[in-house]
Amino acid sequence: MSDSSLFQSLMHSLGLGHSDFNGGIHPPMHKITAAQASEVSPMPPVLIVPLKQHIGEACIPLVQIGDHVYRGQKIARADAYVTASIHAPTSGKVVKIEDHRIPHPSGMGLPCMFIEPDGHDTIDPACLPIVNWRENDPDLLRERIRQSGIVGLGGAAFPTFIKLLRDRHHPVHTVILNGIECEPYLTNDHRLMLENTRQVIEGMQILMHVVQAQKAIIAIEDNKPDAAEAINACLSKQRLDLTVEVRLMPTRYPQGSEKQLIESLTGKQIPAGKLPLHVGVLCQNIGTTKAVYDAIAEGIPLTERMVTVSGDAVPKPKNLRVRIGTPMRFVFAQCGLEDFDDIQILHGGPMMGEKLRSADIPIVKSSTGILAMHTATMQSVHKHEDPCIRCGHCSIVCPIHLVPNLLADHCRNNQFDKAEDYHLFDCIECGCCSYVCPSNIPLVHYFRYGKGQLAQLTRERRFADESKARSEQRERRIERENADKAARRQRVRAETKPVLDGKNSTENDGDAS
Amino acid sequence: MLIHISSPHMHGGNSIRITMLTVMIALLPATIVSVYLFGWLAVLHLCLCIGACMGSEWLALRLMGRPTTPVLDGSAALTGLFIALILPAAAPWWIALLGSIFAIILGKQVYGGIGYNPFNPALSARIILLISFPLMMTTWVVPMHLGGSALNLYDFNTSLQIFIHGIQSIPGHLDAMSMATPLGHVKTAATQGIPVIDALKSYDYNLLDAFLGSEAGSMGETSALALLIGGIYLLARHTITWHIPFSYLITVAVLALIFSSIDPNQYAPPLFHLLAGGLMLCAFFMATDPVSSPVTPLGQIVFGVGCGVLTWCIRTWGGYPEGAMFAVVLMNMAVPLIDHYCRPRPYGRKT
Ligand code: SF4
Ligand code: SF4
Numbered sequence: 120m121s122d123s124s125l126f127q128s129l130m131h132s133l134g135l136g137h138s139d140f141n142g143g144i145h146p147p148m149h150k151i152t153a154a155q156a157s158e159v160s161p162m163p164p165v166l167i168v169p170l171k172q173h174i175g176e177a178c179i180p181l182v183q184i185g186d187h188v189y190r191g192q193k194i195a196r197a198d199a200y201v202t203a204s205i206h207a208p209t210s211g212k213v214v215k216i217e218d219h220r221i222p223h224p225s226g227m228g229l230p231c232m233f234i235e236p237d238g239h240d241t242i243d244p245a246c247l248p249i250v251n252w253r254e255n256d257p258d259l260l261r262e263r264i265r266q267s268g269i270v271g272l273g274g275a276a277f278p279t280f281i282k283l284l285r286d287r288h289h290p291v292h293t294v295i296l297n298g299i300e301c302e303p304y305l306t307n308d309h310r311l312m313l314e315n316t317r318q319v320i321e322g323m324q325i326l327m328h329v330v331q332a333q334k335a336i337i338a339i340e341d342n343k344p345d346a347a348e349a350i351n352a353c354l355s356k357q358r359l360d361l362t363v364e365v366r367l368m369p370t371r372y373p374q375g376s377e378k379q380l381i382e383s384l385t386g387k388q389i390p391a392g393k394l395p396l397h398v399g400v401l402c403q404n405i406g407t408t409k410a411v412y413d414a415i416a417e418g419i420p421l422t423e424r425m426v427t428v429s430g431d432a433v434p435k436p437k438n439l440r441v442r443i444g445t446p447m448r449f450v451f452a453q454c455g456l457e458d459f460d461d462i463q464i465l466h467g468g469p470m471m472g473e474k475l476r477s478a479d480i481p482i483v484k485s486s487t488g489i490l491a492m493h494t495a496t497m498q499s500v501h502k503h504e505d506p507c508i509r510c511g512h513c514s515i516v517c518p519i520h521l522v523p524n525l526l527a528d529h530c531r532n533n534q535f536d537k538a539e540d541y542h543l544f545d546c547i548e549c550g551c552c553s554y555v556c557p558s559n560i561p562l563v564h565y566f567r568y569g570k571g572q573l574a575q576l577t578r579e580r581r582f583a584d585e586s587k588a589r590s591e592q593r594e595r596r597i598e599r600e601n602a603d604k605a606a607r608r609q610r611v612r613a614e615t616k617p618v619l620d621g622k623n624s625t626e627n628d629g630d631a632s
Numbered sequence: 633m634l635i636h637i638s639s640p641h642m643h644g645g646n647s648i649r650i651t652m653l654t655v656m657i658a659l660l661p662a663t664i665v666s667v668y669l670f671g672w673l674a675v676l677h678l679c680l681c682i683g684a685c686m687g688s689e690w691l692a693l694r695l696m697g698r699p700t701t702p703v704l705d706g707s708a709a710l711t712g713l714f715i716a717l718i719l720p721a722a723a724p725w726w727i728a729l730l731g732s733i734f735a736i737i738l739g740k741q742v743y744g745g746i747g748y749n750p751f752n753p754a755l756s757a758r759i760i761l762l763i764s765f766p767l768m769m770t771t772w773v774v775p776m777h778l779g780g781s782a783l784n785l786y787d788f789n790t791s792l793q794i795f796i797h798g799i800q801s802i803p804g805h806l807d808a809m810s811m812a813t814p815l816g817h818v819k820t821a822a823t824q825g826i827p828v829i830d831a832l833k834s835y836d837y838n839l840l841d842a843f844l845g846s847e848a849g850s851m852g853e854t855s856a857l858a859l860l861i862g863g864i865y866l867l868a869r870h871t872i873t874w875h876i877p878f879s880y881l882i883t884v885a886v887l888a889l890i891f892s893s894i895d896p897n898q899y900a901p902p903l904f905h906l907l908a909g910g911l912m913l914c915a916f917f918m919a920t921d922p923v924s925s926p927v928t929p930l931g932q933i934v935f936g937v938g939c940g941v942l943t944w945c946i947r948t949w950g951g952y953p954e955g956a957m958f959a960v961v962l963m964n965m966a967v968p969l970i971d972h973y974c975r976p977r978p979y980g981r982k983t
Contacts, residue, residue, distance in 0.1 A: 146642050303642065378979060388980040469641040492641070500643045505705075506747030508648055511927035515873065520976040522928055542978045550640030557646040558747070564638035 299375030302468025322412030530569030652706030671785030685712030717852025863916030883940025
């Protein structure tokens, strides 16, 4: 709400009370796997590694069918800027490269590399740790992070090194470790904080070194006091000379969304179209921080991640350390789920995750969790849509302060310019609005539709502009060529004129006569 | 059944029916008070209005060839309950019936049913009734517990007779059975040039009665206390937010305070305004009707202030003693505009 945000910013500027983001909801958390130690998933018979696992461009394969690869060996190269390279999750043989379904609601396929593990899990000898990273140049560490294929492991899969770029005009003073994990069911970051406390903290120090930040905040939702304790204990044991603060945040979804977390911690909003570094902070997820540690201090690129396997249809829910590329069917089988009749699979948490069409899809870098839900449970959520009764609950809970019901109206009526005017693209698709809607309106569905249509429109417009420009260019070229030709002809004529002139004239004369 | 691909795959469980039910529960204290004050008459009106609203909704949906399930979503029943609570107890059955049919058919279904009506159906029905049948809509029977009433409304037969044939059919002097509302009394006095203070004195007005509800008025409007309890319940359940009721009530109070301190003879004091007439009901239940009020928090404040200003102006300078219903319906018209201009500032953007 705008008025309470005014109140909050007032309180914050007076130094009273802690700041907070607006809106949000309190869904049941279902953190069934929180108290259970994670397990290491066995190696599947075949790993299916998609060649694009991040926001941005796809990668180009570096190995061929039949090649032997080591764990951590780069198997696909990232050429574009916003991209991350791919590494072999284990040692084995490349058996084929072909299109396969990836975790995407459309069930779309992308080129994937199929690797048959050789059972030795030999690490690429070229993978070397940077032990004395403290003495190393931040740029070198960042390059290693880039080369290690690290992306945001909280679900967004944005290449991490881009967030680590230093900007002379916007120095980063604070590194925020996002240990909020506000999505129901998911506990993978929670387990990492408990089981890999030291690694996470060293990863944080690496990040601080890379961006040359003086301060760090580790933000943990107050439903995980054990994680905060573990981190505090580890910090006091290490007696760091850096300022590190552990902050327990009230449990409220979407506290873990980067924008909302930064607002809660600093009272500052990231200006539209800007990055966290513009308010002087760098925000990294716990899993990502652990991956940074692995890449620098252990020398192992991103090949494994913690995945929460849960949901009401999973007999033995747990957290598993899974190699990228492991088929979900294989992962679910570790948790006692083999029969997928009347079961729906979600990739990610229930609030922002996508529904998948099949279990024969590999775990990717962005797989925070995979949930199996009974179809009946899902049906009870996705009910018949009633008309909007304009209750305004959606506006109250929207952490971005949009007016979801009006925005959805514009999207539904294909009034995309109006939707843009209502800041459609600011929506983070957190789903709070749909969650509270008494009329069961799938608001986020309309927003995705609207965004897709708008993107399409923009593409078409650009294409039309380009082809117009092209045809104009072509016309100009033809004109120029014609003009050139004419000029040449004239020149030729002019050059030959003296000779021909008399003849011509005599001929003409003759003709005339 | 369709399972959306789009997240979220969780839902808070709220529904239109739950929302309507919550409002009905919130109206329970006021409903009980109305039965206490007006006996069987209140019961008869309640039954008729709720039945008629649901019946006309069903009929309208049938005629339009639409599914009839919305009849049970509680919104028609709630409209019926509202109509019963804003009618004078002495109104005969056909007024209640007309009002109900009008509210549902012309106030709601012609616009496309729930969610599309620009005005609060119950309030628009009341306005039409007031304009069409001014006398019947302003004849107020003396509430039961005030004593001295010639009528025993706890007697089913007496109530039924009034309900069917109107209060005129009861032998006895109409004046002995009816009385003016405080607002009406003050208005009449004002037209005769009697100062407000004297008018209140001659009415035997006291704030406690007005707060508890022992005065003449529409069946569910008299007890500010009962309505306040309901309003607080709605606030606690997050069915409504504070924006509309508070901005509305505060505006009325502030205006009354300013003017009554300038000229106490001409302008009634703030507490009188707050406790009188339909203000409490309008502020907590009618103006907060989701469909016909703004969705944005700032918009709701603007809306509430607008309602407050209009209410006070109509009460003070208008032709009718009570202005709350007109104010709300007038402000309903401005809602699309308010919503458009009172959008909150999105995260990270400057206005
Ligand atoms: S929550 Fe649903 S019913 Fe309420 S205003 Fe938003 S879209 Fe409409
Ligand atoms: S999904 Fe978009 S519109 Fe809905 S609450 Fe989240 S940010 Fe707001």
